[in-house]
Amino acid sequence: MIEIQNLRFSYAGSKHKVFDDLCMTLESDCIYGLLGKNGQGKSTLLYLISGLLRPKNGTILFENNDTKKRLPETLREIFIVPEEYTMPQMSVKSFIEVNKSFYPRFSEAILYDCLKDFDLPELSNLKTLSMGQKKKVYMSFALAARTRLLLMDEPTNGLDIPSKSLFRKVISKHMTKDRTLIISTHQVHDVESLLDHILILDNARLKLNASVADITQQYRFEFRQPSEMDDNDILYAEPSLQGNAVIARRKAESPETNINLELFFNAVTKGAISINPSKNNPSL
Secondary structure (H helix, E strand, C coil): CEEEEEEEECCCCCCCCCEEEEEEEECCCCEEEEEECCCCCHHHHHHHHHCCCCCCEEEEEECCEEHHHCCHHHHCCEEEECCCCCCCCCEHHHHHHHHHHHCCCCCHHHHHHHHHHCCCCCCCEHHHCCHHHHHHHHHHHHHHHCCCEEEEECCCCCCCHHHHHHHHHHHHHHCCCCCEEEEECCCHHHHCCCCCEEEEEECCEEEEEEEHHHHHHHEEEEEECHHHCCCCCEEEEEEECCEEEEEEECCCCCCCCCCCHHHHHHHHHCCCCEEEHHHCEEEC
């Protein structure tokens, strides 16, 4: 669905290479978590995929169309929810009427269902809404647009705890199998239950490209007491209130565990677990 080849990008006036020969393939019908430390290019990559930024070298193909050309038929199938944006001073209903016609599969039923879940009346004026409420309106519209590709940059920033739970609810309800979602985030606990696939950027390159299923098939995520820390199957550990948070090799007879995404991210970026992105398989 998305093919990125030999991507190079730097911002004008800067010698810093945000990306240097970045390559990856992203499949359809998947929810990706895009992770990385500050300044590693997560937001930049979303803008490049959407066509809002142009690469210095290389190509980004979405369904075989080069996104930098910004063809109407491509733009109708991509929707990006940036971390920060300005909403016009109009009612929610007027905003919907002005913008919905661009998206051929726009669903008012999905939109109003999302607004209902977020407890937002359609007659509200965007000017009077808080930043968190505006984000809910924008995300509701994004889901209702039913584009083949949806990009979200830090979607849970500015949301309170109940709203983060509602965010997971509306994503789970309305992300159908014919769509792909890429979520860039630092707040991994807010989204880890949604994700099918993990991407980690580090030093201008792709450090990890692996499915959650592959990761949990090969590794166990658990808490162990100090007396249990001498096993040679432990690959990475951090102290926690429950003991030591541990990543260990999973034995064939052991049940699978849920991924601890923050712990796994730390292990990968510190080199405790290495990944071969070209094979999409973790390897030690």
